[in-house]
Amino acid sequence: MTTPLQRVDAYIDQHFDRFLGILGELCAIPSVAAQGKGVEPCAARVADLLTSVGLDAQLMATAGNPVVYAEAKGTRDTTLLCYNHYDVQPAEPFDLWHSDPFTMTRKDNLLIARGVADDKGELVSRIAAIAAVKHVLGELPVGIKFLIEGEEEIASPNLAPFIHANLDRLKADACVWEFGTHNADGVPISYLGLRGICYLELSVETAKIDTHSGIAGSILPNAAWRLVWALNTLKNQDERIQLPNFYESVIAPTARDMELLAALPDSDEEMQELFGNTMFLKNASGVELRRREIFEPTCTICGITSGYQGAGQKTVLPARASAKVDFRLVPDQKPEDVVKQLRAHFDAHGFHDIHITVVGAGRPARTAPDHPLVQTLVDAAVDVYGREPLIWPMSGGSGPNYLFSHDIGVPIITLGVGYSGSRVHAPNENIRINDFRNGMRHMAALLMRLGSA
Amino acid sequence: MTTPLQRVDAYIDQHFDRFLGILGELCAIPSVAAQGKGVEPCAARVADLLTSVGLDAQLMATAGNPVVYAEAKGTRDTTLLCYNHYDVQPAEPFDLWHSDPFTMTRKDNLLIARGVADDKGELVSRIAAIAAVKHVLGELPVGIKFLIEGEEEIASPNLAPFIHANLDRLKADACVWEFGTHNADGVPISYLGLRGICYLELSVETAKIDTHSGIAGSILPNAAWRLVWALNTLKNQDERIQLPNFYESVIAPTARDMELLAALPDSDEEMQELFGNTMFLKNASGVELRRREIFEPTCTICGITSGYQGAGQKTVLPARASAKVDFRLVPDQKPEDVVKQLRAHFDAHGFHDIHITVVGAGRPARTAPDHPLVQTLVDAAVDVYGREPLIWPMSGGSGPNYLFSHDIGVPIITLGVGYSGSRVHAPNENIRINDFRNGMRHMAALLMRLGSA
Numbered sequence: 001m002t003t004p005l006q007r008v009d010a011y012i013d014q015h016f017d018r019f020l021g022i023l024g025e026l027c028a029i030p031s032v033a034a035q036g037k038g039v040e041p042c043a044a045r046v047a048d049l050l051t052s053v054g055l056d057a058q059l060m061a062t063a064g065n066p067v068v069y070a071e072a073k074g075t076r077d078t079t080l081l082c083y084n085h086y087d088v089q090p091a092e093p094f095d096l097w098h099s100d101p102f103t104m105t106r107k108d109n110l111l112i113a114r115g116v117a118d119d120k121g122e123l124v125s126r127i128a129a130i131a132a133v134k135h136v137l138g139e140l141p142v143g144i145k146f147l148i149e150g151e152e153e154i155a156s157p158n159l160a161p162f163i164h165a166n167l168d169r170l171k172a173d174a175c176v177w178e179f180g181t182h183n184a185d186g187v188p189i190s191y192l193g194l195r196g197i198c199y200l201e202l203s204v205e206t207a208k209i210d211t212h213s214g215i216a217g218s219i220l221p222n223a224a225w226r227l228v229w230a231l232n233t234l235k236n237q238d239e240r241i242q243l244p245n246f247y248e249s250v251i252a253p254t255a256r257d258m259e260l261l262a263a264l265p266d267s268d269e270e271m272q273e274l275f276g277n278t279m280f281l282k283n284a285s286g287v288e289l290r291r292r293e294i295f296e297p298t299c300t301i302c303g304i305t306s307g308y309q310g311a312g313q314k315t316v317l318p319a320r321a322s323a324k325v326d327f328r329l330v331p332d333q334k335p336e337d338v339v340k341q342l343r344a345h346f347d348a349h350g351f352h353d354i355h356i357t358v359v360g361a362g363r364p365a366r367t368a369p370d371h372p373l374v375q376t377l378v379d380a381a382v383d384v385y386g387r388e389p390l391i392w393p394m395s396g397g398s399g400p401n402y403l404f405s406h407d408i409g410v411p412i413i414t415l416g417v418g419y420s421g422s423r424v425h426a427p428n429e430n431i432r433i434n435d436f437r438n439g440m441r442h443m444a445a446l447l448m449r450l451g452s453a
Numbered sequence: 454m455t456t457p458l459q460r461v462d463a464y465i466d467q468h469f470d471r472f473l474g475i476l477g478e479l480c481a482i483p484s485v486a487a488q489g490k491g492v493e494p495c496a497a498r499v500a501d502l503l504t505s506v507g508l509d510a511q512l513m514a515t516a517g518n519p520v521v522y523a524e525a526k527g528t529r530d531t532t533l534l535c536y537n538h539y540d541v542q543p544a545e546p547f548d549l550w551h552s553d554p555f556t557m558t559r560k561d562n563l564l565i566a567r568g569v570a571d572d573k574g575e576l577v578s579r580i581a582a583i584a585a586v587k588h589v590l591g592e593l594p595v596g597i598k599f600l601i602e603g604e605e606e607i608a609s610p611n612l613a614p615f616i617h618a619n620l621d622r623l624k625a626d627a628c629v630w631e632f633g634t635h636n637a638d639g640v641p642i643s644y645l646g647l648r649g650i651c652y653l654e655l656s657v658e659t660a661k662i663d664t665h666s667g668i669a670g671s672i673l674p675n676a677a678w679r680l681v682w683a684l685n686t687l688k689n690q691d692e693r694i695q696l697p698n699f700y701e702s703v704i705a706p707t708a709r710d711m712e713l714l715a716a717l718p719d720s721d722e723e724m725q726e727l728f729g730n731t732m733f734l735k736n737a738s739g740v741e742l743r744r745r746e747i748f749e750p751t752c753t754i755c756g757i758t759s760g761y762q763g764a765g766q767k768t769v770l771p772a773r774a775s776a777k778v779d780f781r782l783v784p785d786q787k788p789e790d791v792v793k794q795l796r797a798h799f800d801a802h803g804f805h806d807i808h809i810t811v812v813g814a815g816r817p818a819r820t821a822p823d824h825p826l827v828q829t830l831v832d833a834a835v836d837v838y839g840r841e842p843l844i845w846p847m848s849g850g851s852g853p854n855y856l857f858s859h860d861i862g863v864p865i866i867t868l869g870v871g872y873s874g875s876r877v878h879a880p881n882e883n884i885r886i887n888d889f890r891n892g893m894r895h896m897a898a899l900l901m902r903l904g905s906a
Contacts, residue, residue, distance in 0.1 A: 154765075155765075155766060195667065197667075197768075199766045199768070207728040207729050208727075208728060208729035209727075209728065209729075211728060212850070212878075213751070213753040213755055213779045213781070214648065214650075214781060214848070214849045214850030214851055215746070215849050215850065216728070216746075216849070217751030217753040217779070217781050217849065218692075218734065218745045218746055218747075218749035218750075218751050218781070218849065219724075219733045219734055219737060219742060219745050219746050220728060220733065220734065221734060222753060222754060224754035224755075224756070224757055224776075225688065225753075225754055227757075228681050228684045228685055228754065228757075229685060229690055231681045232681055232682060232685035235678065237682055237803075239671075271672075274661075274662075275660040275661060275662065275664060275669070275673060275772075276660050276661035276662075280672045280673065281671065281672055281673065281674060284672060289672060292671045292672050293668070293669075293671055293672050294671075296671040297671075298666070298670030298671050300666040300670040300675060300678075300768075300770055301675060301677035301678055301681065301759070301760065301771070302666055302677075302760050302761050302766075302767060302768060302769050302770065302771070303677070303759060303760030303761035303762045303767070303769070303771065304677055304680075304681075304757050304758065304759045304760065304762075304774070305757065305758060305762040306754070306756060306757045307754065307755050307756030307757065307777070308755050308756035308777055309756045309757075309758040309777075312607075312608075312812060312813075313608060313652045313755075313777065313779070313812045313813050314755060314756070314777070315650075315652070315753075315755060315779055315851075316755050316756070317753055317755070318754070318755070318756065319728075321757070323677075324760070324761055324762075324766065324767070326666045326670070326766070326768055328666070328667060328670050328671070350690075359765060359766045360765075360766050395667070396667045396668050396669070396670065396671065397665070397667035397668065398667055398768075425665075
């Protein structure tokens with residue numbers, strides 16, 4: 001006598017080549033949102049796939065790329081909302097790829113293609129799980145909704161209006177986030193939240209034209225100097241951000257959060273090897289390193305540009321300088337507060353000339369570690385992997401999860417098909433075949449657990 | 454009864470079209486040192502021109518482009534050394550030129566071409582002056598030497614060894630520098646010195662690869678932050694350079710220097726219009742603005758580069774950052790001292806990770822305002838322009854003049870064919886025809902004054 005999950009496994013094994021084919025087909029559509037390529041054909045194909053497993057799917061217009069929305073009722077009233085995206089990052093630089101980025105290539109136990117991890121692999125694994133569960137149980141145990149946007153890789157500019165216009169339609173009891181990952185040993189990792197982000201461009205113009213540094217070096221303001229001095233006031237060398245009241249709304253990690261962090265394996269050596277560092281900021285290690293990674297807000301200079309940047313010497317005094325600065329926020333910091341604090345701070349320090357442009361912003365959001373959904377996720381992982389997943393109370397990254405957690409009001413978990421070597425956003429993006437299979441199984445197990453809770 | 458200078462004028466007028474033709478021919482040879490173009494043909498043509506006015510000219514090899522060296526004896530033992538260069542800046546960006554940069558174009562009273570001011574116009578004007586003076590006097594009143602290098606626009610990397618190997622040959626009593634200029638009204642301007650320069654690249658690498666700012670923002674060092682913090686320590690917002698002992702060897706301007714500065718017309722408004730500033734550094738104006746312009750050493754950020762610099766957002770934590778920093782030095786500061794001070798300063802402030810690369814260096818040098826040569830220059834200007842030139846005790850710019858002032862041991866003056874709108878190093882480089890003519894006359898008058906002193 002076999003269990004339902006064993007029958008799910010058998011179905012997945014039997015149909016695995018078909019799912020690989022579907023993934024390859026999706027990866028062959030270059031749905032690069034930043035370049036406006038292949039977006040509509042990809043959306044249409046995704047809707048077809050959802051229809052093929054019995055969901056009622058449609059393309060819904062936004063001011064940008066359409067959202068693929070799909071739903072199906074289940075035996076129970078419980079509903080699971082899946083957030084995914086069908087757009088991908090640009091594949092450039094092409095010359096760093098070992099195979100054509102839009103032709104999924106199998107090499108040993110790897111599947112390689114742009115989007116194979118982020119986010120087409122996840123999407124196909126969820127469709128496969130639905131097919132398997134319906135085959136085994138004859139019906140869906142819980143209702144399913146899919147919100148699959150086409151602009152995730154360009155910072156979801158039209159997601160908030162879409163969600164606000166469809167709050168009733170999107171109501172659900174649980175949400176599976178777009179990504180999910182595994183460590184090098186194939187152990188699943190789940191993140192229970194994302195930091196917020198406030199991504200700014202800071203710019204200054206001190207003259208109409210660049211000047212000769214010999215003629216003007218002692219008499220004209222220099223945009224690069226203004227920017228350096230202004231940036232310097234934002235964070236001290238002890239990594240403390242200097243904006244007024246910046247830390248006021250930070251909620252310290254709870255004892256439960258620290259317990260979760262303590263339960264995670266150390267990754268210090270692995271990270272040092274990857275980045276070639278001899279030490280981490282503030283000499284952190286172990287649990288403290290992990291605490292810093294997710295619970296400390298940041299002020300990162302992502303880029304600076306001014307004046308001459310070529311070889312040799314050009315004796316120019318730059319009229320313009322700018323920097324990209326990315327604040328990562330923890331609950332309950334708000335990006336709009338950061339912008340206000342920054343303006344006040346610059347003005348108080350005499351930097352009225354530094355112009356602030358908000359490039360992107362989103363609030364942090366978390367799901368409580370003790371929410372029953374987290375236990376269901378853990379149980380499903382035990383079913384599939386024979387062990388509990390690694391649970392991070394939050395991720396250092398950011399995304400539009402506040403719209404789901406807060407505006408829709410649904411708890412969020414992550415599960416998926418990626419791993420620590422997936423090279424998401426980089427050349428040679430890849431997943432491991434076994435993680436792809438386990439991602440399908442984990443999703444199927446979650447559906448069955450939710451249906452029997 | 455005409456004076457010798459009137460006969461010189463008549464000769465120049467009679468042969469002016471020929472000199473225009475020679476200038477056009479030189480400008481048509483694209484002797485761009487940075488791109489290795491047309492260098493040898495230009496050097497050969499310049500040697501021919503010098504031979505044609507009776508000088509003994511030769512190409513002398515260096516480790517780079519050859520030097521054109523020429524000399525001729527005069528009636529007197531007095532010798533004038535002319536420093537010029539036959540190489541030019543690149544013409545790029547071509548699309549900003551209103552006419553082909555390598556076809557000298559006449560438009561109203563302007564001659565337009567790459568190199569027409571810097572430095573081919575000056576060179577041809579000096580050859581024309583020699584021809585005119587020899588025609589009028591039947592001989593050269595003083596000896597003449599020309600050192601015409603082919604690498605001035607790439608920072609003269611082989612000039613010092615050439616000079617040191619030929620110190621005896623280059624001995625002279627006076628030196629005319631490569632450039633000379635006029636104000637908008639055609640009044641000649643002479644500079645009696647140049648600031649030194651110490652042009653550095655400061656760079657830092659904090660990891661092997663760029664990282665995701667969400668993952669690593671709170672735990673990994675950021676090269677851009679390291680560079681901003683390090684740069685910030687170099688100069689305070691009151692424009693005071695913070696290196697230890699930086700100002701120790703600065704010689705304050707003398708009462709005579711200040712007298713010269715006071716005699717110059719204010720250029721505040723003209724500069725404000727050009728650069729679009731509402732105020733100069735430290736609110737300087739008038740004499741104090743001019744004092745700052747040439748007698749204050751500088752620390753100019755000429756460029757900074759790190760991380761992402763494109764449109765929109767990329768959430769990257771940069772592993773590398775670098776800046777080009779240009780110190781202008783006044784007597785008796787030395788570039789090698791600045792490099793030592795900077796290393797000591799960085800080390801004292803914990804910036805052992807900031808790497809210093811010397812891109813270019815040269816010491817400041819001046820000719821004393823009361824040197825008899827300066828009076829000869831003034832007298833020659835009165836002969837030609839009917840008024841004294843504007844005398845700056847120093848220029849804010851830099852050049853290899855220390856090699857001449859100190860190593861050869863010759864006093865230096867400037868006279869030439871440029872003007873404030875010459876767009877040297879920029880598209881649409883040009884001179885005014887009348888300045889070209891007056892530059893010839895001024896040089897001829899100087900030769901005759903030196904011969905009768």
